Amino acid sequence: MRGQGVSHLSRLELQILGDNTKMGWGLLAPIRSQTVSRSLLYNRRLPHSSFTPYFFQHFQPPSGLTLPSETMAKDMTLLWGSGSPPCWRVMIALEEKNLKGYNHKLLSFDKKEHKSEEVMKMNPRGQLPAFKHGDKVLNESYAACLYLENQFKSQGNKLIPDCPAELALMYQRMLEGLTLHQKMIDDITYNWKVPEGEKHDSAVKRIRESLTAEIKLWEGYLQKTSGGFLAGKTFSLADVCVYPTIFTIFRFGLCEERYPKLAAYYNRLKDRPSIKASWPPTWLENPRGEDIMKDI
Amino acid sequence: MRGQGVSHLSRLELQILGDNTKMGWGLLAPIRSQTVSRSLLYNRRLPHSSFTPYFFQHFQPPSGLTLPSETMAKDMTLLWGSGSPPCWRVMIALEEKNLKGYNHKLLSFDKKEHKSEEVMKMNPRGQLPAFKHGDKVLNESYAACLYLENQFKSQGNKLIPDCPAELALMYQRMLEGLTLHQKMIDDITYNWKVPEGEKHDSAVKRIRESLTAEIKLWEGYLQKTSGGFLAGKTFSLADVCVYPTIFTIFRFGLCEERYPKLAAYYNRLKDRPSIKASWPPTWLENPRGEDIMKDI
Numbered sequence: 001m002r003g004q005g006v007s008h009l010s011r012l013e014l015q016i017l018g019d020n021t022k023m024g025w026g027l028l029a030p031i032r033s034q035t036v037s038r039s040l041l042y043n044r045r046l047p048h049s050s051f052t053p054y055f056f057q058h059f060q061p062p063s064g065l066t067l068p069s070e071t072m073a074k075d076m077t078l079l080w081g082s083g084s085p086p087c088w089r090v091m092i093a094l095e096e097k098n099l100k101g102y103n104h105k106l107l108s109f110d111k112k113e114h115k116s117e118e119v120m121k122m123n124p125r126g127q128l129p130a131f132k133h134g135d136k137v138l139n140e141s142y143a144a145c146l147y148l149e150n151q152f153k154s155q156g157n158k159l160i161p162d163c164p165a166e167l168a169l170m171y172q173r174m175l176e177g178l179t180l181h182q183k184m185i186d187d188i189t190y191n192w193k194v195p196e197g198e199k200h201d202s203a204v205k206r207i208r209e210s211l212t213a214e215i216k217l218w219e220g221y222l223q224k225t226s227g228g229f230l231a232g233k234t235f236s237l238a239d240v241c242v243y244p245t246i247f248t249i250f251r252f253g254l255c256e257e258r259y260p261k262l263a264a265y266y267n268r269l270k271d272r273p274s275i276k277a278s279w280p281p282t283w284l285e286n287p288r289g290e291d292i293m294k295d296i
Numbered sequence: 297m298r299g300q301g302v303s304h305l306s307r308l309e310l311q312i313l314g315d316n317t318k319m320g321w322g323l324l325a326p327i328r329s330q331t332v333s334r335s336l337l338y339n340r341r342l343p344h345s346s347f348t349p350y351f352f353q354h355f356q357p358p359s360g361l362t363l364p365s366e367t368m369a370k371d372m373t374l375l376w377g378s379g380s381p382p383c384w385r386v387m388i389a390l391e392e393k394n395l396k397g398y399n400h401k402l403l404s405f406d407k408k409e410h411k412s413e414e415v416m417k418m419n420p421r422g423q424l425p426a427f428k429h430g431d432k433v434l435n436e437s438y439a440a441c442l443y444l445e446n447q448f449k450s451q452g453n454k455l456i457p458d459c460p461a462e463l464a465l466m467y468q469r470m471l472e473g474l475t476l477h478q479k480m481i482d483d484i485t486y487n488w489k490v491p492e493g494e495k496h497d498s499a500v501k502r503i504r505e506s507l508t509a510e511i512k513l514w515e516g517y518l519q520k521t522s523g524g525f526l527a528g529k530t531f532s533l534a535d536v537c538v539y540p541t542i543f544t545i546f547r548f549g550l551c552e553e554r555y556p557k558l559a560a561y562y563n564r565l566k567d568r569p570s571i572k573a574s575w576p577p578t579w580l581e582n583p584r585g586e587d588i589m590k591d592i
Binding site for chain 1: 435446496
């Protein structure tokens with residue numbers, strides 16, 4: 001099996017990581033580094049995006065006046081890479097909490113900008129996202145999501161449910177999401193992550209079997225959980241954190257017919273405003289990924 | 297380097313995992329499965345343990361009466377393995393929240409009891425801990441800790457700080473702890489985790505270098521953070537989650553002189569009641585681990 005699948009990936013396809021990984025990024029695709037307003041970036045690219053209205057782009061509330069529905073988060077900075085699920089998590093959380101107008105900079109993994117001094121100052125592991133609110137640094141995407149919900153409880157959508165049963169399921173699925181993510185990464189990156197002399201077909205097979213078992217578990221979860229979201233009836237931090245991973249697996253060719261519940265979830269959430277507004281720009285340019293997971 | 301270090305581990309030393317892992321446990325040491333009250337178990341073993349007083353072992357509060365300082369958590373069940381940091385996290389959190397008298401069962405990794413029907417019903421990955429509160433299942437140790445703090449906010453010690461700066465640091469260190477844990481596990485388990493034909497000295501070296509860089513990062517964190525805990529002046533969920541990993545690294549021989557801040561933290565928290573009361577019983581029997589990390 002060695003050499004199959006992953007070696008055929010376009011380099012654009014490999015921008016799927018961020019934090020939680022130990023890799024260099026020499027193989028990744030060129031993305032021009034750009035510091036632009038989020039609204040400009042997405043308005044230009046997304047055909048049906050939820051645009052930031054002109055009013056909110058230019059309106060500065062007088063001191064003392066807070067808008068009930070959204071905050072101009074000018075004291076937040078996000079350094080991010082396109083197509084990285086950890087970066088996407090944080091961007092979805094910011095949208096859900098109606099935190100608009102934050103400073104952000106799209107960096108190129110290909111140019112190793114994630115190892116630049118600018119990133120290393122905020123994130124000494126040299127990974128993206130690198131995020132801060134004022135002088136509070138939150139580079140771990142799960143940490144940033146938990147913090148944003150805690151600090152902006154009454155703003156935007158509530159992401160931690162009150163009902164103890166939904167709460168328990170939410171934390172459980174959210175944290176299990178890290179296992180799904182890691183198994184996906186192990187499968188996708190084997191060929192370029194493992195040095196040539198250390199590659200073994202048996203390892204490729206074992207990693208694929210482990211990912212397959214994991215995906216079946218999630219299909220089962222969605223069969224048992226009614227309500228349409230990972231923790232029941234409410235969109236929650238579990239969805240914020242795990243959706244980018246599930247999306248990536250389908251982008252890499254997972255068969256929708258074989259995993260109907262996961263596919264329904266994947267397709268339904270595509271249209272959620274927070275997800276649409278933060279869609280990875282390189283994936284707009286290349287809507288289809290390689291089909292390396294089609295046989296799972 | 298192949299064959300060094302890990303192959304000399306006593307089998308008892310290998311009981312350091314739980315959730316967040318993908319391994320079978322055929323090599324692990326025999327521990328007799330036992331269902332006993334926690335207080336009996338620890339009272340017998342720990343010389344200075346914080347015993348559960350007789351009153352609380354036998355007192356049943358009348359319906360409607362809650363005790364301000366501790367709760368008889370008879371609707372909680374924990375299946376656990378000795379020496380597993382993920383299991384230890386949950387036990388420390390239960391102690392911190394003064395949740396006493398929960399049902400628990402010590403299982404043997406060596407006998408593959410973590411793959412038993414009893415565990416699989418609660419945790420389909422066949423890992424420990426397997427934890428539930430009523431019918432709410434929380435097998436991911438981080439999920440269980442977050443849930444317990446959320447549901448028992450006003451009981452025992454507060455584990456999520458109010459101060460935004462401490463809160464941000466708490467979430468960041470807590471989630472970074474998973475990276476430290478994974479790098480430790482990769483190092484310790486390489487020789488028995490990787491099949492014989494797939495072992496490479498170059499991989500052992502790379503894993504060791506990655507762990508070394510990670511440990512240096514944490515030594516630096518503790519140099520910069522005043523207050524004695526991972527997120528400052530207050531013992532928090534970051535300590536609950538990361539201390540068992542740091543303890544395990546020292547148990548495997550990390551040089552205290554070379555990492556003085558980490559060593560001071562490791563030694564100071566040994567005496568914390570929640571940690572003392574939940575000390576892994578197999579580590580009481582074998583207080584010293586193998587010195588496989590002495591050269592880091």
